[in-house]
Amino acid sequence: MxxxxxxxxxxxxxxxxxxxxxxxxxxxxxxxxxxxxxxxxxxxxxxxxxxxxxxxxxxxxxxxxxxxxxxxxxxxxxxTKRVLDSRKTTVELLLSNHNNDCNSCVRSNKCELQKLAHDLGCNEHRYNGIKQQFEEDVTPYLIRDNSKCILCRRCVAACDKLQHVHVIGANNRGFNTSIGSAYELSLNDVPCVACGQCINVCPTGALRERDSIDEVFNALNDKTKHVVVATAPAVRVALGEEFGYPIGTNIEGKMVSALKMLGFDKVFDVDFTADLTIMEEGTELLGRINKGGKLPMITSCSPGWINYIEQYYPELTSHLSTVKSPQQIYGALVKSYYAQKNNINPADIVCVSVMPCVAKKTEMNREHVNAYKEGKDIDYVLTTRELARMIKRAGIDLPCLGNGNYDRLMGEGTTAGLIFGVTGGVMEAA
Ligand code: SF4
Ligand code: SF4
Incomplete structure (x- = not known):
C-alpha cells in the first residue's frame, strides 16, 4: 500500500x-x-x-x-509574489522572441501561450528579443512554423512515446535550438506517418493542419461544380466542442443543417460506406479462412496506420485487408454510381470529406486508391477543426440551427458504421 x-x-x-x-x-x-x-x-x-x-x-x-x-x-x-513574478517573467521572455502574430494565427483564442500571458498579466512587452527567421515546413497534411515554437518538446514526446515514430527532435543547441527532423530534413522526406498527434499536443500555432478551406469555398462558389460532402462517424460528436457544447455531444442534425447552409449540393454520411468497408472486409476474411489466405487479416481503413506499417513493418503488409477505407469507397461511389444515376459528369463533381485525422489528406493522394481514372475520388479533406472554421467564417450560428437530415447515396438506412467513431468500433461493426 x-x-x-x-x-x-x-x-x-x-x-x-x-x-x-x-x-x-x-x-x-x-x-x-x-x-x-x-x-x-x-x-x-x-x-x-x-x-x-x-x-x-x-x-x-x-x-x-x-x-x-x-x-x-x-x-x-x-x-506568493515571488512565484507569480517568476511565472510572469518566464512567459514574457518566451514572448520576447515569439513572432506574436496572434491576429492572423489559426490558434488565436485557443493558444495556451496566449492564455497564460493573459492569466499572468503580461500586459506589456518588457523584453525585446531577437526574432529568428524560419522557413515553414509545408507537407500535404501539416505545416510547421518554428517562429511560433516555444521549444516545449510536447510534439517530440508525442511522436516518440505515443506513436513510436521518432522523426522529430531538437536540432542545434542553446538559442539556436529548433524542433525538426534530423539534418533539417522536411517531414516530407522522413518516415513521418502523418498521424497529426504532434499538432494535437502543440500549445501554440507552431504546428497546424494544412488547410483546404479556401479551395472548398472556391468550389462552392463555382456554379459549374456539383459539390458533395460526407462526414466521418466521429465528426458529429467532436464538432460541438468548437461551439461550446460539452465534450462528446452529438450534434449530427445541426451539423448537417450547417453543411447545407454552406452550399453543399448533397450531404452524405460516411457511416454507410463504413458499412460497405465492413461487408467487404468480412467477405475477404471468410475468403482467406476458407481458401487459406494470409492470416490474421488486419483492417486497412486507417491511413495513419497504413503509413506506419508500410514504413516500419513492410514485411507485414500482406496481412492488410485489400479493401478501401470508408472515405475512398465514398469517393469512388460518388464519381461512378452517383454520377451515372444523376447524369452528372464526374469531372464536374467536387468530392469533399470531413475527417477526424490529417492522415486522410495523404490517403486521397495515393494513386492506387482512386477508381476515377481522370482524377482523384476525393478532391478535398477537411478536418473537424477546418469545418468549424468554415461554419464560423460563413457567419452560420450553428447552435440556433434545426436538425437537418443526410442525403442518401444509395438509399441506405441505419448503419453499423456509426460505431467506427469509437475505439474498437470497426471490429465490433464487423
Ligand atoms: S505527424 Fe505523427 S509521425 Fe509525423 S511528426 Fe507528427 S507525431 Fe510524428
Ligand atoms: S509542441 Fe509546438 S511549441 Fe512545443 S516544441 Fe513542438 S512545435 Fe514547438
Whole structure:
C-alpha cells in the first residue's frame, strides 16, 4: 500500500501519497498550477519553468511537474509574489522572441501561450528579443512554423512515446535550438506517418493542419461544380466542442443543417460506406479462412496506420485487408454510381470529406486508391477543426440551427458504421 504523508499547501494541511509530484498533489487539493511543457504521462521535463512553486527551505523555486512530495511536513507555496513574478517573467521572455502574430494565427483564442500571458498579466512587452527567421515546413497534411515554437518538446514526446515514430527532435543547441527532423530534413522526406498527434499536443500555432478551406469555398462558389460532402462517424460528436457544447455531444442534425447552409449540393454520411468497408472486409476474411489466405487479416481503413506499417513493418503488409477505407469507397461511389444515376459528369463533381485525422489528406493522394481514372475520388479533406472554421467564417450560428437530415447515396438506412467513431468500433461493426 502506498505510504501517506502530511503536507501543507498554502498553509492548509493535506494528506497525500508520498512520491507524487507537487503538481499532482496540488491538483488533488483543487489548486491549479499553470503548465506549458508538461503533458500528463508523456512529457514531464520541467523545462519551461511556468509551473514553479516555492518549497519552504529550498534555495530556489522548483518545477512542480517533476518535484516530488517526499517529506512529512513539507510546505509548498503556489501563489506568493515571488512565484507569480517568476511565472510572469518566464512567459514574457518566451514572448520576447515569439513572432506574436496572434491576429492572423489559426490558434488565436485557443493558444495556451496566449492564455497564460493573459492569466499572468503580461500586459506589456518588457523584453525585446531577437526574432529568428524560419522557413515553414509545408507537407500535404501539416505545416510547421518554428517562429511560433516555444521549444516545449510536447510534439517530440508525442511522436516518440505515443506513436513510436521518432522523426522529430531538437536540432542545434542553446538559442539556436529548433524542433525538426534530423539534418533539417522536411517531414516530407522522413518516415513521418502523418498521424497529426504532434499538432494535437502543440500549445501554440507552431504546428497546424494544412488547410483546404479556401479551395472548398472556391468550389462552392463555382456554379459549374456539383459539390458533395460526407462526414466521418466521429465528426458529429467532436464538432460541438468548437461551439461550446460539452465534450462528446452529438450534434449530427445541426451539423448537417450547417453543411447545407454552406452550399453543399448533397450531404452524405460516411457511416454507410463504413458499412460497405465492413461487408467487404468480412467477405475477404471468410475468403482467406476458407481458401487459406494470409492470416490474421488486419483492417486497412486507417491511413495513419497504413503509413506506419508500410514504413516500419513492410514485411507485414500482406496481412492488410485489400479493401478501401470508408472515405475512398465514398469517393469512388460518388464519381461512378452517383454520377451515372444523376447524369452528372464526374469531372464536374467536387468530392469533399470531413475527417477526424490529417492522415486522410495523404490517403486521397495515393494513386492506387482512386477508381476515377481522370482524377482523384476525393478532391478535398477537411478536418473537424477546418469545418468549424468554415461554419464560423460563413457567419452560420450553428447552435440556433434545426436538425437537418443526410442525403442518401444509395438509399441506405441505419448503419453499423456509426460505431467506427469509437475505439474498437470497426471490429465490433464487423
Ligand atoms: S505527424 Fe505523427 S509521425 Fe509525423 S511528426 Fe507528427 S507525431 Fe510524428
Ligand atoms: S512545435 Fe509546438 S509542441 Fe513542438 S516544441 Fe514547438 S511549441 Fe512545443
Amino acid at each position: 502506498a505510504e501517506l504523508i502530511n503536507i501543507k499547501i498554502n498553509g492548509k494541511e493535506y494528506t497525500v501519497e508520498k512520491g507524487i509530484t507537487i503538481l499532482e498533489a496540488c491538483k488533488q487539493a483543487g489548486i491549479k498550477i499553470p503548465t506549458l511543457c508538461y503533458l500528463k504521462d508523456i512529457n514531464a521535463i520541467g523545462a519551461c519553468r511556468v509551473c514553479v512553486c516555492e518549497v519552504v527551505g529550498a534555495r530556489s523555486l522548483v518545477a512542480s511537474c517533476v518535484f516530488p512530495v517526499d517529506r512529512e511536513g513539507m510546505e509548498i507555496l503556489t501563489n
